[in-house]
Amino acid sequence: MAPQTLLLGHYGFEQPIVPAKGMVVLAPPNNVTVIPVSMDRGGRRIVGPAAPPPVWRVVISLPTVLFDDGTMLGDDRYNLVATITARTELPAALAAAEAMWKAKRLDVYEFTYKQICFCVPPPPGKPGSEPIVFRVLNGLGYLQAAWADREQARQGLDKFSTVEKQFAYIRAELDKHAFRAEIDYDPDLGYPKRVYIDPLANTTDEEYGFEVTGFTPLSR
Amino acid sequence: MKTVAYLVLLLAAGLPQTSVQVDVIPPADSRITVERIAPYTIVLTNNTTHAITGLAVEWVAGGPPDSPIGALWI
Numbered sequence: 353m354a355p356q357t358l359l360l361g362h363y364g365f366e367q368p369i370v371p372a373k374g375m376v377v378l379a380p381p382n383n384v385t386v387i388p389v390s391m392d393r394g395g396r397r398i399v400g401p402a403a404p405p406p407v408w409r410v411v412i413s414l415p416t417v418l419f420d421d422g423t424m425l426g427d428d429r430y431n432l433v434a435t436i437t438a439r440t441e442l443p444a445a446l447a448a449a450e451a452m453w454k455a456k457r458l459d460v461y462e463f464t465y466k467q468i469c470f471c472v473p474p475p476p477g478k479p480g481s482e483p484i485v486f487r488v489l490n491g492l493g494y495l496q497a498a499w500a501d502r503e504q505a506r507q508g509l510d511k512f513s514t515v516e517k518q519f520a521y522i523r524a525e526l527d528k529h530a531f532r533a534e535i536d537y538d539p540d541l542g543y544p545k546r547v548y549i550d551p552l553a554n555t556t557d558e559e560y561g562f563e564v565t566g567f568t569p570l571s572r
Numbered sequence: 573m574k575t576v577a578y579l580v581l582l583l584a585a586g587l588p589q590t591s592v593q594v595d596v597i598p599p600a601d602s603r604i605t606v607e608r609i610a611p612y613t614i615v616l617t618n619n620t621t622h623a624i625t626g627l628a629v630e631w632v633a634g635g636p637p638d639s640p641i642g643a644l645w646i
Contacts, residue, residue, distance in 0.1 A: 355633075361626035368623030370616060379613040380631045410633045412614055413597040417604060418626030425599045430628050 356380045361436040365418065434532055442526050442533055450519050452542030458515075462487045462496075464566040465512050468548060470557040487570070488514050512562060515543045525549050543567060 358381050360369045370376045416432050417425040424433075465484045474480035485496040486509075493513025499505055511521050522535060522544060532550035537543065547561040596614060598606040603619040612631060618624050 356631040358627075358629040360628075365625035368625055369627050370618040370624040372618060372621050372623050374623075375615055375617040377609070377613060377615050378627075378629050379610070407592060407633045409593040409595065410612060410631060411595045411597060412606075412608070412612065413630050413632070414599050414604075414606065414616070414628065415630055416626065416628035417599050417601075417624055419620070419622040420625050421622050423622075425601055425604070426628075428628075432626050432628050436626060 356382055357430060359430055359432055359435065361418070361432060364441070365420070365436060368420065431532065442535060443523075445535065445537065446519065446522055446526065449537035449542040449544070452537075453515055453519070454542075456541055458541065458569050459490055460488065460570045460572055461515075462566070462568045462570055463543075463564050465509065466563045466565065468546075468559065468561040468563060470559065484509065485566075486513050491516070493517070518544045518547075518562075518564075522547055538567065541567070541569075 358378060362369075368374075415426045416428050416430065418432065419425075428434075463486055465486060467484075479498070482498050484499055486493040487496055488494075491514060493510075494500065495502075495506055495509065495513070499509075511517050525547070526533060528551070530549045530551045532548075534546070534548040535544060536546040538545050544564060545567075546563050548559065549561050550559045552558060592611075594608065594611060596606050596608050598604060601620070604624075605617045605619065607615045607617070609615055614629075616627075
């Protein structure tokens, strides 16, 4: 039977849930089901597969307690830290990276894009296995080599074709409030190096994102 | 009237909920105390010198008394 869980925390942990020397009343988010085996709420006997699972015991625990000095009691099995910080720290990091990128004024450059997904890559040597290289000129990204001739790929990959479009993609993803988002930016230029989105907790193989390698500023 | 009230009390006492064992497991730090005030409602008191800024509380139901409930509780 899945536990009922209450996660409490203001974005960025900026406000206390329980002040020092204070107290708080906590009740389950929904009614805890405690119907015993073979009886319904009306006291009628239930026979057969409709009978609810037996409940003889309820355990209330506090798996995670976070303090204002950053220390934590217990483990963070519900990703409380990531859930609460994601909405403040990730947008802040995005804004800082965008500002750094804008200050560099790079409008001619090249990079290799690689998709992150749970998908089977084409075998080496087959169409689609070539590295996906973009060359950006004056704010427009152009696929290079064999990919340039694949119209469908051009359309699908357009949102990753420039650093500015990648920033827009990241912003849209952050607005979806995924279960987990990990985004790395180049510390010197600010462009996204790795975007990893895990949209749902307790679900595997649905993660997605992209990596950028071989970033090279070019001269006009 | 009094008889009816006693009957209601007896019936209420016999409701399944009263037979459910409820255990509260406090955090490792004894300066944080947890007291049960209703079947599934608790009061958490923070006797530390730091404010609590994040908290996860878990209610796990199931199993016979005195047996571990899955691997989810501390």
